[in-house]
Amino acid sequence: GNSVTQMEGPVTLSEEAFLTINCTYTATGYPSLFWYVQYPGEGLQLLLKATKADDKGSNKGFEATYRKETTSFHLEKGSVQVSDSAVYFCAHSGGSNYKLTFGKGTLLTVNP
Amino acid sequence: EAGVAQSPRYKIIEKRQSVAFWCNPISGHATLYWYQQILGQGPKLLIQFQNNGVVDDSQLPKDRFSAERLKGVDSTLKIQPAKLEDSAVYLCASSLEGGSTDTQYFGPGTRLTVL
Numbered sequence: 001g002n003s004v005t006q007m008e009g010p011v012t013l014s015e016e017a018f019l020t021i022n023c024t025y026t027a028t029g030y031p032s033l034f035w036y037v038q039y040p041g042e043g044l045q046l047l048l049k050a051t052k053a054d055d056k057g058s059n060k061g062f063e064a065t066y067r068k069e070t071t072s073f074h075l076e077k078g079s080v081q082v083s084d085s086a087v088y089f090c091a092h093s094g095g096s097n098y099k100l101t102f103g104k105g106t107l108l109t110v111n112p
Numbered sequence: 113e114a115g116v117a118q119s120p121r122y123k124i125i126e127k128r129q130s131v132a133f134w135c136n137p138i139s140g141h142a143t144l145y146w147y148q149q150i151l152g153q154g155p156k157l158l159i160q161f162q163n164n165g166v167v168d169d170s171q172l173p174k175d176r177f178s179a180e181r182l183k184g185v186d187s188t189l190k191i192q193p194a195k196l197e198d199s200a201v202y203l204c205a206s207s208l209e210g211g212s213t214d215t216q217y218f219g220p221g222t223r224l225t226v227l
Contacts, residue, residue: 004154032213043116044155044203044218051213089154097168098212099145102154 002027006090006103013080013110021075021106023064027094033057033066033073034100036089044089047075080110114138116219118204124225130192133222137185137206143167144181145216146189147203155203161187162210191224199226 007022025033035047035057048057053068062077073090090103117136125131137144142163147155158177160168163184172179176195181187191198201221207214 030212034215036218043220044205046215046217049213049215091154093212093214095157096170097160098210098214099157099160099168100155100216102156104152104154 002092002095002101004090004092004101004103006088007106009087009105010107010109013108015082015110015112016079017110019075019077019080019084019108021088021090021108023073023075023090023103025071025073025090025092025094025101027071027092027101029094031092031094031098033064034091034093035062035064035073035075036091036102038087038089038105040086047088080108082110082112084108085110116204116206116217118202118219118222120222121220122223122225124227125194126227127196128193130190131194131224132188132190133202133204133224135187135189135204135219137187137204138217141206141208141217142184143207143210143214144187145205145207146179146187147205149201149203149221151200158189160210167210194224194226196226199224 032051034049037047048059050057050066056065087105144161146158149155161181179189204219205216
């Protein structure tokens with residue numbers, strides 16, 4: 001079936017540290033892959049996406065590469081800031097009617 | 113560009129009562145989604161509309177949940193009667209066409225507490 005498995009949190013880092021949040025998926029067909037972010041008190045918003053194999057999505061210093069061979073879409077950032085503290089969700093559109101399947105989310109806290 | 117609007121933001125009811133949520137999608141977006149997000153989990157799709165027709169309601173508990181999208185714009189989601197396990201955040205999202213590469217834009221959500 002369709003599923004998304006992402007790194008269990010919470011993740012706590014110091015400012016300027018390197019971030020990786022792992023995400024793997026199972027899906028039928030050729031889904032698009034997404035990272036959504038939820039800042040405290042706000043709704044979900046798209047962080048980045050990739051629509052085909054080997055594509056790299058990037059935004060606000062975050063990057064993720066669509067790896068079809070390992071069915072992965074790991075999120076990385078070279079130097080995190082306090083303002084990056086949020087919950088991060090990995091998702092794919094491989095379900096019927098292209099519905100999104102989400103992971104459970106990873107809470108990131110960045111300390112000054 | 114205005115985002116997805118939802119109301120109310122918070123609702124507290126007792127079990128067996130009914131409740132309704134409202135959503136106004138981004139103008140021009142054909143596809144509208146309702147998700148349920150239980151604490152500590154990712155959002156789960158309840159129902160998907162394309163214009164005013166239902167595309168997918170396979171995970172909607174139809175004995176107590178109903179949804180409609182009149183005139184292909186605004187939508188309401190109703191729960192009657194509510195159970196304790198319905199406590200969650202209900203998210204509305206919209207996208208331009210509902211295709212595989214489409215970005216879904218989410219509203220702020222309605223946090224429902226059932227006592």
